[in-house]
Amino acid sequence: MKPHKPPRVTDHYEYWNDPPPEESERCAYWLAQIAEGWRPNRRLRGECYDCSAEILGIYIWEYLNKYQPALEAAMRADSTWPVN
Numbered sequence: 001m002k003p004h005k006p007p008r009v010t011d012h013y014e015y016w017n018d019p020p021p022e023e024s025e026r027c028a029y030w031l032a033q034i035a036e037g038w039r040p041n042r043r044l045r046g047e048c049y050d051c052s053a054e055i056l057g058i059y060i061w062e063y064l065n066k067y068q069p070a071l072e073a074a075m076r077a078d079s080t081w082p083v084n
Helices: 025-035 049-056 060-077
Strands: none
Touching (some): 025 060
């Protein structure tokens, strides 16, 4: 059973260039999902980083510096997923 998704961050633009004081619960949730094998659908993969961060409910900084690198590493390790 999947864990309950924490609430979205209030403003995904709040931390864009600088890291938040602590990782959001929502970012930690998505990182755990990636580690367990979750991969985004085609729609989410086609979105820009701004829209993706908003859809996921995480700060833009977290998307660019934590989520995206973790996802790319996981997809490289999983040979069935093409990495663009």
